[in-house]
Amino acid sequence: MDFSRVKTPCYIIDEDKLEENCKILQSVMEKTNCKILLAQKAYSCYGTYGTIAKYLSGTTASGVNEAKLGRYEMGIPYGKETHVFKPAYTDEEMDELVELCDHIVFNNLRQWKRFRDKIQKARKKGKDIQCGIRINPGYSEIETPIYNPCFAGSRLGTTLSEFEKDIQYNPDILEGVDGLHFHTMCEQNSDVLERTLPFVEKMFGKYLKDMKWINFGGGHHVTRGDYDVEKLVECISHMQKTYDVEVYLEPGEAVALNAGYLVSTVLDTGYHDINYAILDTSAACHMPDVLEMPYRPMIIGSGNPNEKDYTYRLGGPTCLAGDIIGDYSFDEPLREGDRLVFCDMAIYSMVKNNTFNGMNLPDILIHNEKYGFREYKTFGYEDFRRRV
Numbered sequence: 531m532d533f534s535r536v537k538t539p540c541y542i543i544d545e546d547k548l549e550e551n552c553k554i555l556q557s558v559m560e561k562t563n564c565k566i567l568l569a570q571k572a573y574s575c576y577g578t579y580g581t582i583a584k585y586l587s588g589t590t591a592s593g594v595n596e597a598k599l600g601r602y603e604m605g606i607p608y609g610k611e612t613h614v615f616k617p618a619y620t621d622e623e624m625d626e627l628v629e630l631c632d633h634i635v636f637n638n639l640r641q642w643k644r645f646r647d648k649i650q651k652a653r654k655k656g657k658d659i660q661c662g663i664r665i666n667p668g669y670s671e672i673e674t675p676i677y678n679p680c681f682a683g684s685r686l687g688t689t690l691s692e693f694e695k696d697i698q699y700n701p702d703i704l705e706g707v708d709g710l711h712f713h714t715m716c717e718q719n720s721d722v723l724e725r726t727l728p729f730v731e732k733m734f735g736k737y738l739k740d741m742k743w744i745n746f747g748g749g750h751h752v753t754r755g756d757y758d759v760e761k762l763v764e765c766i767s768h769m770q771k772t773y774d775v776e777v778y779l780e781p782g783e784a785v786a787l788n789a790g791y792l793v794s795t796v797l798d799t800g801y802h803d804i805n806y807a808i809l810d811t812s813a814a815c816h817m818p819d820v821l822e823m824p825y826r827p828m829i830i831g832s833g834n835p836n837e838k839d840y841t842y843r844l845g846g847p848t849c850l851a852g853d854i855i856g857d858y859s860f861d862e863p864l865r866e867g868d869r870l871v872f873c874d875m876a877i878y879s880m881v882k883n884n885t886f887n888g889m890n891l892p893d894i895l896i897h898n899e900k901y902g903f904r905e906y907k908t909f910g911y912e913d914f915r916r917r918v
């Protein structure tokens with residue numbers, strides 16, 4: 531891929547890598563008969579949904595807009611499933627979702643009760659809508675609290691005591707519920723899933739016996755080099771055999787892991803206690819997870835601070851003091867006009883971009899071996915203006 535030819539800053543989606551990831555996920559589907567969906571909150575470049583739809587079963591959404599994208603860009607054109615989960619729905623949203631979705635997952639039994647009539651009405655009209663409840667099994671190995679749905683006081687998913695209290699007050703409330711859903715993982719291997727399932731089973735196993743499916747949520751880093759796919763297959767098979775249920779997975783990251791770049795140019799360099807370089811791309815606007823997660827993206831040809839001869843603190847061109855991408859070292863001094871290429875930039879990047887400081891959104895290109903680069907999106911002043 532020739533990074534010197536593109537106008538910066540821009541994202542490049544590596545469609546071949548995307549396809550490679552999807553093939554790995556498809557192999558899990560073939561071995562187990564499970565279904566795997568793309569979680570669009572991580573990656574929503576619908577220009578590549580045709581490629582993804584060759585392998586996966588559909589999309590999941592975090593609300594109406596993503597559900598629409600999933601339905602119109604993958605569901606209808608490729609005959610795939612559209613799922614949604616949101617912690618709380620409005621009446622207006624539910625009116626749209628019953629038209630858009632095959633699966634609707636509720637955060638607890640009260641939310642289900644609130645919308646049950648709407649669902650039953652849609653079902654009577656011939657819509658095959660499956661409904662599920664997100665459970666909180668109280669077990670997660672995620673150490674960063676803002677990503678841990680099981681921390682004390684979490685609003686995500688229903689705990690067993692809450693679930694059973696709701697049943698106690700409404701004995702027929704489970705009528706019409708088809709499945710259970712949990713999402714407790716983030717960038718983790720299948721050993722974490724293996725340790726999580728006993729909690730799910732011990733608490734909710736007796737209810738699962740009457741369900742049609744269970745959704746293992748996202749956070750499964752299936753396409754990472756050291757991921758133990760065999761253990762995932764065992765976990766899926768175990769649940770299928772024990773409870774006679776269909777199994778869904780809805781990874782986001784794993785679908786587009788390492789399938790994108792952010793190409794930037796050095797605008798200026800200087801020295802204030804440390805060598806610094808200002809780039810034409812911003813952590814705050816174009817890679818917000820660098821500040822939020824936080825994490826350190828890889829740059830092609832760079833090393834850790836002081837590993838190579840020339841160390842720089844890389845920052846964005848905004849006025850935010852903390853718009854720092856990180857400290858990196860290079861073999862040669864950085865010069866104005868040099869290109870820096872950030873890796874693994876397809877996920878949680880374009881979907882989280884913002885125009886703070888009036889920063890432009892980077893253009894998006896799609897690249898594959900066969901056709902080379904194709905321009906997918908360009909952005910300018912109007913995109914900023916529309917939002918403020």
Ligand SMILES: *Cc1c(COP(=O)(O)O)cnc(C)c1O
Nearest residue numbers: 569572713747748749781782783
């Ligand atoms: C975030 C999320 C996903 C996708 O998670 P990844 O870490 O990107 O795999 C799937 N399902 C739910 C409910 C989520 O909140």
